[in-house]
Each structure stands twice: as structure tokens, then as C-alpha cells.
Amino acid sequence: MKLLKEPLVQFALLGAILFAAYAWLHRADAPVGDAPPAPIRLGESDVRWIRETWARQWGREPTDEEMRGLVGAFLEEHAMAREAARMGLDDDDMIVRRRLAQKLQFLIQDVARVADPSDDELRRFLESHADLFGIPPTVTFTHILFKNLGRADAQADAAAALAMLRGPAPRPAPAELGDPMLMDADFIDATPQTVGDAFGPEFSRAVFDAPRGEWSGPFQSAYGLHLVLIRSTTPAATASFETVRDAVLERYRDDRAREAYRRFVAELLQRQGVDADESVRRWLPPDLTPAAPERPE
Amino acid sequence: MIRRPTLAFLLAVGVASPSFARQAQVSDIGTLDADAAARVYPDKPPYSPYADRNFPTRPYFGDTHLHTSFSMDAGAFGCRLTPDDAYRFARGEQVTSSTNQPVRLSRPLDFLVVADHSDGFGFFPLLMSGDPGLLATEQGRKWYDQIRSGHGADAALDIIVSFGKGDLPDGFPLPGTPAYRSAWQEVIKSAEKANDPGRFTALIGYEWTSNAGGNNLHRNVIFRGDGAQASRVEPFTTLEPLGSPNPVDLWKWMAAAQDKTGSELLAIAHNGNLSNGIMFPTLEAFGEKLDREYVQTRARWERLYEVTQTKGTGEAHPYLSPNDEFANFEIWDKGNLDGTVAKTNDMLQHEYAREALKSGLKLEAEFGTNPYKFGLIGSTDAHTGLAAVEEENFFGKVTPQEPGPDRMTKAFVDNPKTGVKIMDWQVSSSGFAAVWATENTREAIFDAMQRRETYATTGSRMIVRFFGGWDFVPADAHDRLPARLGYTKGVPMGGDLMGAPSGRSPTFLVAALKDPIGANLDRIQIIKGWLDAGGQLHERVFDVVWGDADSRRPGPDGKLPPVGTTVDVASASWTNTIGDPELIAVWTDPEFDPAQRAFYYARVLEIPTPRWTAYDQVRLGSKALPGTTMTLQERGYTSPIWYTPAK
Structure with a gap:
């Protein structure tokens, strides 16, 4: 299956499917009653398949008599199905239509998934999706809250406290300043999401931008004004490829399957064209230019 | 299955633990109260972020x-x-x-x-x-x-x-x-x-x-x-x-x-x-x-x-x-x-x-x-x-x-x-x-689900703490680390209190913090249910702590007036000008009978906000049918804490 890893082969496969689908979709263009169809092919493999299916179901080999009956039924089904298709009976049948579309969808998605990308390709994918696999930055900090409630001027109180914390010794202990709060005063190795979930996104941004190693602020949160001492930070990092390779591969395959299908459908629609009545054109997907279907020569 | 605080943890809260004391020597946050500071705010947290934090710190x-x-x-x-x-x-x-x-x-x-x-x-x-x-x-x-x-x-x-x-x-x-x-x-x-x-x-x-x-x-x-x-x-x-x-x-x-x-x-x-x-x-x-x-x-x-x-x-x-x-x-x-x-x-x-x-x-x-x-x-x-x-x-x-x-x-x-x-x-x-x-x-x-340390919300991400024990005192509501206190002196939501010490009533430390991008809080209530000696079941709802407390007091009937509303349905908007962002209190059951089985859970109400129907009217221009509910008070319900008499 090494070949299948080659993007060129993948592309060729998709192309082949597209071509097959295209040919199939246009087969009805041939007027009914034209040249007689090719005979129904009955090969050794077909007969083997008929025999095995029967044997699986009944737990024994079919007798010769039964085999003749089974082959007869096989031919009958094929002949009927082909004639029905020739007459266009499948065209307006939602069961057939949906089943065929679904088969093709699975096929496309499977092909897109089977394609095992090279490590280089995965690395590139990881780079372009760093947010999904990356290690977010963290911050370890202590904060002091000044609530508006019960203070005439929380801003002034916070500023005064900041001056004391930054001023000459003796300095007050942080625990003596500000107001108590349900949330911990210390946050250890907190990600932007953790800080944001606790205090809101603006506060999170402010904390990650605050200077290290000194008290700063006040910064506004949903609960009041905070002075903040950033004790340490770690920058955002790209996850090492080896540790996330499996996850990247999964995501790559998923995205690939979705994208391949989406592209396939878009291309297919574009190629086949849609001949829409004026009155219903507003319902067409915006990227689809309505046109009469192009006919092969 | 309730996780009780460990001894090490009690030490960390009550007195400086050895590791904290060591760190106090390299403090750079002050000299005067270095010891006190080190006790509550160790200058350098332990290398392991989970050390000394063997209780959940966030929901x-x-x-x-x-x-x-x-x-x-x-x-x-x-x-x-x-x-x-x-x-x-x-x-x-x-x-x-x-x-x-x-x-x-x-x-x-x-x-x-x-x-x-x-x-x-x-x-x-x-x-x-x-x-x-x-x-x-x-x-x-x-x-x-x-x-x-x-x-x-x-x-x-x-x-x-x-x-x-x-x-x-x-x-x-x-x-x-x-x-x-x-x-x-x-x-x-x-x-x-x-x-x-x-x-x-x-x-x-x-x-x-x-x-x-x-x-x-x-x-x-x-x-x-x-x-x-x-x-x-x-x-x-x-x-x-x-x-x-x-x-x-x-x-x-x-x-x-x-x-x-x-x-x-x-x-x-x-x-x-x-x-x-x-x-x-x-x-x-x-x-x-x-x-x-x-x-x-x-x-x-x-x-x-x-x-x-x-x-x-x-x-x-x-x-x-x-x-x-x-x-x-x-x-x-x-x-x-x-x-x-x-x-x-x-x-x-x-x-x-x-x-x-x-x-x-x-x-x-x-x-x-x-x-x-x-x-x-x-x-x-x-x-x-x-x-x-x-x-x-x-x-x-x-x-x-x-x-x-x-x-x-x-x-x-x-x-x-x-x-x-x-x-x-x-x-x-x-x-x-x-x-x-x-x-x-x-x-x-x-595991947290199995020990019932959970609460429900109607869509808000408010934070709710609820602890029960025998020793909570009003001052605990002003503590800097209410969660540590809660786990030290009591059991969290979902837990059990057994056999009351003689002459004591259960005490509860309850607190809520509004959703950081949501509405202020109206009130916290504690709901008690109990079985009396005659086999009859009862319930009672207590208002425990509420927003705008300086101007809002229970009436002569004991009923707390509504928090009011800032909702403008026509524009589907509201403001956080009423209610409080945070509520915390210690509450003692005023009618406790140690011989009777009981449960207690907290209900936290937000101030009124527009319901989805109000947003629909504004954004989609749709017209609500008469009688459609257009505002609501989002809420949280904690798991109960149960009291069981000694056998």
C-alpha cells in the first residue's frame, strides 16, 4: 500500500473516481434502444462468490440443482437491474440515488483517509494548525482583588496598594491588601483559557502582557480591579512532532476526508452544471455559477 | 468515598509547613511580614503544580x-x-x-x-x-x-x-x-x-x-x-x-x-x-x-x-x-x-x-x-x-x-x-x-461525579462552593482561602455529615462567583429537606446571602424583596447594575434536630436576564406568541450534603 501514500497516486485515484462517476452520470445520454448492451459477464469469481455466500448462510455447499437456481437468480437480478437503469428507472428513485451517492461518498472519504501522508507533510500540517496541537503559554501569578463594593474608590485604593508594594521596605504582605475572593489568589501554570475562564478574556490578555517579577496593574476583571505579580511565565510552544504525531495524523486524515469530499462535490457540480429555472436560482449555492450542463462531444 | 483532607493539608493551612518555611527565607515580597506572607502566599510555589493542592481548585x-x-x-x-x-x-x-x-x-x-x-x-x-x-x-x-x-x-x-x-x-x-x-x-x-x-x-x-x-x-x-x-x-x-x-x-x-x-x-x-x-x-x-x-x-x-x-x-x-x-x-x-x-x-x-x-x-x-x-x-x-x-x-x-x-x-x-x-x-x-x-x-x-462533587447550572458558568461541617463560623466567610477552609473544616457538596456533636447544629460555608462574562448574582438560598419523628417529610427554603445587601432587607414577613430587573426586552439587553458579582456566607441551621435525617443544598440565582426568545425577537425579527417567557433568572443547584443521625 506504499504507493497509496504518494500524493500523485492519491490524486490519480480521485481523478479516476471522478471520471467513473462522470461517465456513469452521463450514461443515460445514450438514447434507449441504441446498440445492444454488452452481454452479462458471468465469470468464475462470480460463481465462487455465489457459492460462498450461500454456503455461509446455510452451513453447507449448495447442490448442483441449487447452484443452477442461484446462478439463474444472479443473472435475472443483473438483467433486470441493467434494464431498469437503461430505462432510467433509477433516476427518480431516492433510495437508489441516495445509496449510490453514499457509496461514492464513503469511497472518496476512504481513499482520502487511506492516503498516509509523509512525516514532512504532517509536520507542515502541524505548523499550520499549531493552535490545535501547540502547547499554550502559561503564567504563574498572585493577584489581589479590589472590589467596587464597599469601597468609595477602588481605583485609588488599588493604586495606593501598588505604590506600597513597589515602595521601600517595610512593605505590606499581599494578603493584607485588597479583598478576599472565592477564587484562589495564586494561579500556577495557568493557560490563557484557564485565566479567561476564571476572570474573563480581557483580564487574561492583560495578565499575559504584564511585566514579570513585579507588581503591576490594576487590571479590570468581571469582579473588580486586580494587582498582579507575575512570578513566572512559559511561552507558547509548538508541540514536539513525535509526541503529537498520532493526533496530527488523525486530524490530518479527518480534514483530508472532509476536504476531499467537499472539493469533489464542488467540482462535480461545476462540471455537470446545474440547469436551474430562473425562479429558483436564489437557492443555488453562492459559489455555483448556474449554467446549462456541458455535453461531451 | 468522600475525600477527606489529609493531615499535610491541615498543616498547610494552620501553620507554615516545613517546605513553606524554607521558601520564606528567599522571599522578595517584603520583610516586615515575610513570615505571614510566606504562610499564605509562598513566594515560590512548589515545583509540582499539584503539590499542596489535593483538592479541586476550579470546576x-x-x-x-x-x-x-x-x-x-x-x-x-x-x-x-x-x-x-x-x-x-x-x-x-x-x-x-x-x-x-x-x-x-x-x-x-x-x-x-x-x-x-x-x-x-x-x-x-x-x-x-x-x-x-x-x-x-x-x-x-x-x-x-x-x-x-x-x-x-x-x-x-x-x-x-x-x-x-x-x-x-x-x-x-x-x-x-x-x-x-x-x-x-x-x-x-x-x-x-x-x-x-x-x-x-x-x-x-x-x-x-x-x-x-x-x-x-x-x-x-x-x-x-x-x-x-x-x-x-x-x-x-x-x-x-x-x-x-x-x-x-x-x-x-x-x-x-x-x-x-x-x-x-x-x-x-x-x-x-x-x-x-x-x-x-x-x-x-x-x-x-x-x-x-x-x-x-x-x-x-x-x-x-x-x-x-x-x-x-x-x-x-x-x-x-x-x-x-x-x-x-x-x-x-x-x-x-x-x-x-x-x-x-x-x-x-x-x-x-x-x-x-x-x-x-x-x-x-x-x-x-x-x-x-x-x-x-x-x-x-x-x-x-x-x-x-x-x-x-x-x-x-x-x-x-x-x-x-x-x-x-x-x-x-x-x-x-x-x-x-x-x-x-x-x-x-x-x-x-x-x-x-x-x-x-x-x-x-x-471520580468527582461518583463522589457527587458537582452542581447543575441552567447555562451559566457561575462558580459555586458549598461545604458543610460543625465548626464553620461567620468569620470564615472573610477568609482569604475559603476553599481550603471548606475542605479542612467540612465536606464539599455531595458529602455526608453524621451524628451531630452534642448541642451543635450543622454549619455551611456557601459561596458563589458570577460567570465572568455573565450576570450578577441575586441571592444564594439553602434548601433543607427533612424527615420528622412522625415520618412526615418537610422542606424549607432559606435566603442565606444576597446582592445589594446594603439597601435590601427582608420584610416583616421574613421575605427578601426581589432583586429587581434591568432587562430591556425590546433590545434584549441588561446591565450588571444590580446584584453582586460574588456572594459568600456561613449559615447555621436554625431549627436543627439531631435525631432527624436531613439534606441541604444550595440554589444560586442570577439577576434577571433576557431569555433566548428575547434575543430571537431582536435578531430574527420574529414575533413571540402572547404568553411567551421573555426573561429568566439563570441558576445553579448544588449537590446536597446529607445529615444522618448516629445510630
Whole structure:
């Protein structure tokens, strides 16, 4: 299956499917009653398949008599199905239509998934999706809250406290300043999401931008004004490829399957064209230019 | 199973522990009070972020109950999103909804359980692929035709009704069939892909949808373990003979599955409000008298109850709690799930969580075990693949209720024969499960659920702490580290208090912090239920602490005046100019009797805000029907703390 890893082969496969689908979709263009169809092919493999299916179901080999009956039924089904298709009976049948579309969808998605990308390709994918696999930055900090409630001027109180914390010794202990709060005063190795979930996104941004190693602020949160001492930070990092390779591969395959299908459908629609009545054109997907279907020569 | 604080932890709070003392010498935050500072704020936290923090420091928010197109009814209603899509959305990615609308959460969730109906897993894909066996049946053909002619909603309701009657076509996928197995494998594979320990948890689960006679006895079953373990079984269904609609059989299956998989399991019941009086039986269930075994088994497997979701809130009912002015909240009390039998008042006592918590006390007195000793969570039960239940970002319960001009005016359930009618506007934009886990992993979240350290919200991400003990004093409410104090001096929500020390009443430390991007808080209440010496059950709601306390006092009747409102329905807006962002208090039970069994839980109310219906009017220009609820007070409900007298 090494070949299948080659993007060129993948592309060729998709192309082949597209071509097959295209040919199939246009087969009805041939007027009914034209040249007689090719005979129904009955090969050794077909007969083997008929025999095995029967044997699986009944737990024994079919007798010769039964085999003749089974082959007869096989031919009958094929002949009927082909004639029905020739007459266009499948065209307006939602069961057939949906089943065929679904088969093709699975096929496309499977092909897109089977394609095992090279490590280089995965690395590139990881780079372009760093947010999904990356290690977010963290911050370890202590904060002091000044609530508006019960203070005439929380801003002034916070500023005064900041001056004391930054001023000459003796300095007050942080625990003596500000107001108590349900949330911990210390946050250890907190990600932007953790800080944001606790205090809101603006506060999170402010904390990650605050200077290290000194008290700063006040910064506004949903609960009041905070002075903040950033004790340490770690920058955002790209996850090492080896540790996330499996996850990247999964995501790559998923995205690939979705994208391949989406592209396939878009291309297919574009190629086949849609001949829409004026009155219903507003319902067409915006990227689809309505046109009469192009006919092969 | 309640985790008691360790000795080391007591030391850390009371006096400086050796490691803290050592660090105090390298303090750079002051000299005067270096010791005091080091005690409370060690200059340098230990290298290991989890050292000295063996209790949960933040709640994780999630949804334990989300359906995707893998659920037969969701599929019939038009849901096309898969479990993969559901996880991507929960993690904060933008996705395209089944009605082709871009949608994203304001903030990612921390965890998610895709819980599709175990009956007919893979049914919908099979039906829509035109499976010849299924379409050869009268029903299969009828549903298929309904769906293809654009009457998917009718088909969905018919499927639900037929399912309730156990009247399903041949060819319906059952455990053991390839279609069934492959659907279950897809669900597992999706969860395995999305699970990212420390950042996002995807628990494996499914919904067991017992719906006998249209009466809702649904449970969500959740695995603690991983995909390899869950793959060793296929979900339990309700269709006989393989499955059963009787919860007793589900518990048997869970016990066997636990042995077979090596993974622990739990079950969470929901929507007693649509069970027509059979969710919380007190005398008999499925024709059998309740006995010791029933109560023990139920207590063993069902340690949580889903109290609020899109199909209404089931904490309390105005008929059962006439003195509770907030009991009438998002109530669905017209009938059973499919509307085939109308509701009568005598059913209500077996449907609502508060009443069940009370009955549990009585059953415990009788059988020695309380079958209804459950904690509380909320979840969505959305059938859209989208856990989107913020009022201003509500994507409906089912796909036809995704934002659109008609979603406020149509009927969701309408049975002219029984008169049961529920309008789409009554669908609730609710709720979430908040779990006080020590970290964001399958194991930690599952374990926190098992010890009931959880609370429900109606969609808000407020933070709620609730501790019970014998030694809390008013000053504790002003402590810098209320959580440490709480775990040191008491037990958290979901815990137990046993045998009161002589002459003491239980004390509670309760606190709430508003959702950082949400509304201020109106009040915290503690709800007490108890069993008196005469065998009578009682309840009482206490206002414990409230916002705007400087200007807002209880009247002569003891009643706290309403917080007021800032909501402007016409513009769907409000301001945080009333209420408080944070509330905390210590409360002592003023009428405690040490000989009587009791439970206590906290209810936290936000100030009024616009309901999703109000946002719809503004954004979609749709007109609400007369009588439509346009504002609400979002709320949180904690798991109770139980008091049991010494023997």
C-alpha cells in the first residue's frame, strides 16, 4: 500500500473516481434502444462468490440443482437491474440515488483517509494548525482583588496598594491588601483559557502582557480591579512532532476526508452544471455559477 | 468515598509547613511580614503544580448528554452532525450546523459526553441508505417517505411514539448486528480522538432510552475507561428480548459490563418531569415492591441526577413547593414524553428532584439505604450535535429549532387527544454540568461525579462552593482561602455529615462567583429537606446571602424583596447594575434536630436576564406568541450534603 501514500497516486485515484462517476452520470445520454448492451459477464469469481455466500448462510455447499437456481437468480437480478437503469428507472428513485451517492461518498472519504501522508507533510500540517496541537503559554501569578463594593474608590485604593508594594521596605504582605475572593489568589501554570475562564478574556490578555517579577496593574476583571505579580511565565510552544504525531495524523486524515469530499462535490457540480429555472436560482449555492450542463462531444 | 483532607493539608493551612518555611527565607515580597506572607502566599510555589493542592481548585464545565445524527430521532429531525463535529464544537471550533449556519461557543467546554440513543444506534444511516430490509416494512417505508417528502419532524415523533410502544420494524439494528457494532465503534473512535487529558475530556457513553408507555425513564450511561475497554461491550438497549425497559435490568447490565470491560460505569437519569410519576418510585417499580435490593442497587449506580436541560427543569414544582417563589422555573408538566398521557397532580411527587431527595430519607429509614442520594448536574440533551445553551447563542433542542423565523411559534409536542401541547418557545436553553474535579481527565471527572462533587447550572458558568461541617463560623466567610477552609473544616457538596456533636447544629460555608462574562448574582438560598419523628417529610427554603445587601432587607414577613430587573426586552439587553458579582456566607441551621435525617443544598440565582426568545425577537425579527417567557433568572443547584443521625 506504499504507493497509496504518494500524493500523485492519491490524486490519480480521485481523478479516476471522478471520471467513473462522470461517465456513469452521463450514461443515460445514450438514447434507449441504441446498440445492444454488452452481454452479462458471468465469470468464475462470480460463481465462487455465489457459492460462498450461500454456503455461509446455510452451513453447507449448495447442490448442483441449487447452484443452477442461484446462478439463474444472479443473472435475472443483473438483467433486470441493467434494464431498469437503461430505462432510467433509477433516476427518480431516492433510495437508489441516495445509496449510490453514499457509496461514492464513503469511497472518496476512504481513499482520502487511506492516503498516509509523509512525516514532512504532517509536520507542515502541524505548523499550520499549531493552535490545535501547540502547547499554550502559561503564567504563574498572585493577584489581589479590589472590589467596587464597599469601597468609595477602588481605583485609588488599588493604586495606593501598588505604590506600597513597589515602595521601600517595610512593605505590606499581599494578603493584607485588597479583598478576599472565592477564587484562589495564586494561579500556577495557568493557560490563557484557564485565566479567561476564571476572570474573563480581557483580564487574561492583560495578565499575559504584564511585566514579570513585579507588581503591576490594576487590571479590570468581571469582579473588580486586580494587582498582579507575575512570578513566572512559559511561552507558547509548538508541540514536539513525535509526541503529537498520532493526533496530527488523525486530524490530518479527518480534514483530508472532509476536504476531499467537499472539493469533489464542488467540482462535480461545476462540471455537470446545474440547469436551474430562473425562479429558483436564489437557492443555488453562492459559489455555483448556474449554467446549462456541458455535453461531451 | 468522600475525600477527606489529609493531615499535610491541615498543616498547610494552620501553620507554615516545613517546605513553606524554607521558601520564606528567599522571599522578595517584603520583610516586615515575610513570615505571614510566606504562610499564605509562598513566594515560590512548589515545583509540582499539584503539590499542596489535593483538592479541586476550579470546576470543569461540560455536557453529559449530547445527541448527534447517530441518534435515530436526531437523524430524523434533520441532524447531520456527527460525534466528530460535536467534539470539535465543544472544544471551541466553529462548525456549520445542520441548517447550514456557522456556530461557535463563547468559550470552549472542558468535557463532553456524546450520548446517543442505544436503541437504533445506526438506525438512521441505515434507513436513509435505503436498506431494503428496513424499507420492506410498512413503518420503515412510511418513515422513509415522510423524511424524503420533507416531513422529517413527523417521522421523528412517530419513531419516538412507536419506540415508546415497543412497536418497531424488523431490520431495526440491534446489538450484535454489523450496522449496530460499527455505529458504536464510530462513537468510541470519536471520543478517543477528541480526548486530550489535561485540556479536554471526551467521556465514552450512550443513552439508554427506556420509554415504556411514553413515560421517560432515560439514563445516560458513562464509562470511566477508554475505548479499548468500552469496545468489549455493546450498549444495553430497551427492546426486548435483548434489552429491557426496566432500570433494574440496566443495573444488571452495568455490573456485568464493569466486569467485562474493567471500566467503572455510572448512570444519570433525567427528565423525571416526563415520566408521569414513575421516575422516583416509593412503593413499587415495574410491578415489583421496592425492597432492600432495589434501593441498594439504585444507590450504587445512580449517584447523579440531571436536574435541568432543554426539556425543562426538574428541581421543584410549584404544586409540591407552594412556598417556594422560585419553584416555577422552566416547568414542563403537561404530560409524558410523547404526550400520549396527560399529567395529573398525583404524579408530580415522583418526578421532581427535591421531592425525590425527601422520599429518599424516608426510604433510607425503611430500608437502611437511600436510593435517591444523588448529586445534581445539568446538561443539554440537544439533538443537534451542538452543546449551545447560552441564551444568546441557543441552537435549539432539535435541528428544526436552530435559529430561524419559525422557532418561536410552532408546537413541539401536540396531542389533540390528550390535550398535551408544548410549544417550541417552551424549550429551555439549559444546562451545563459543573464538576469539581482535581484535573481535566476522564478519571478525575468520573471520580468527582461518583463522589457527587458537582452542581447543575441552567447555562451559566457561575462558580459555586458549598461545604458543610460543625465548626464553620461567620468569620470564615472573610477568609482569604475559603476553599481550603471548606475542605479542612467540612465536606464539599455531595458529602455526608453524621451524628451531630452534642448541642451543635450543622454549619455551611456557601459561596458563589458570577460567570465572568455573565450576570450578577441575586441571592444564594439553602434548601433543607427533612424527615420528622412522625415520618412526615418537610422542606424549607432559606435566603442565606444576597446582592445589594446594603439597601435590601427582608420584610416583616421574613421575605427578601426581589432583586429587581434591568432587562430591556425590546433590545434584549441588561446591565450588571444590580446584584453582586460574588456572594459568600456561613449559615447555621436554625431549627436543627439531631435525631432527624436531613439534606441541604444550595440554589444560586442570577439577576434577571433576557431569555433566548428575547434575543430571537431582536435578531430574527420574529414575533413571540402572547404568553411567551421573555426573561429568566439563570441558576445553579448544588449537590446536597446529607445529615444522618448516629445510630
